[in-house]
Amino acid sequence: MTHNSEISTREVSNKFSWQRAWAISSLYQPAIKWQIIIYVAVSLFTGVVTYALNASMLGILSMGLFGTVTGFMTYFGSLVFARKSNLVIETTLPATNAEKCAFYVLYSVIVIPALINLPYYAVMLIGNAIHPVADSLKEIMELQSDMLAKTYGLSTLSALLPISVCLYTLMASEKNRIVKAVLWTVGVNVVLALAGAVYGIVMALSNAFPDPTNAQNAYQFGQQFGGSLKDMVIITSIFSGTVALVMLWLTCRKISHRQL
DSSP, X not given: OHHHHXXXXXXXXXXXXXXXXXXXXXXXXXXXXXXXXXXXXXXHHHHHHHHHTTTSHHHHHHHHHHHHHHHHHHHTGGGGGOOTTHHHHHHHOSSOHHHHHHHHHHXXXXXXXXXXXXXXXXXXXXXXXXXXXXXXXXXXXXXXXXXHHHTTTGGGGGGHHHHHHHHXXXXXXXXXXXXXXXXXXXXXXXXXXXXXXXXXXXXXXXXXXXOTTSHHHHHHHHHHHHHHHHHHXXXXXHHHHHHHHHHXXXXXXXXXXXXX
């Protein structure tokens, strides 16, 4: 009877537990607590400033400026796991390998982007419901929504690559973890930006587009450019998503096989 009880207890304890997975976060306190507070505060501040200045050019500029800042906050969010005793903690956590992977990956890929994006869009939606934003800002927001729809939502995968690279580098490195993670993440963003610039230059130098200075060709130019831009976004998003999934898989392998 005792033997059967021990087997039963062991089987239950080895089952995946979301409670145990989230309990890992307590080992990174108060860093995670402050990250959540700061990220939500920055997101709310960004939304309030953008909405308050929406009728001026500053509102449009603030979208680009704050968007860059919050973008890098999202990419570097997993740095919260970097601490001096990190390797010992990550190896001896009271959780299964699956629970460790679930916590690190989902926190980096789901929780952090939500902290950055949800408060911002909540402010913009509530503010727009109370008092509609200026036409200039509304057109930009509609353009963003239109591009998201045309790319079948795949454009959201573009942020997944730098996030996964940062997390993998952090988990795979034993020394200078933060420096390596930052450098690799910035490097990935530079490569993606250069790829987009090269694509734009190639398209501009090719004769695929009609002369946009000709009024009769302006509409045709816009249609062709928009279609090419959509194709580029879809291709880069699929590439980024595929590579990111590989990086996340490698991250889980690294977490599972890590030894002191």
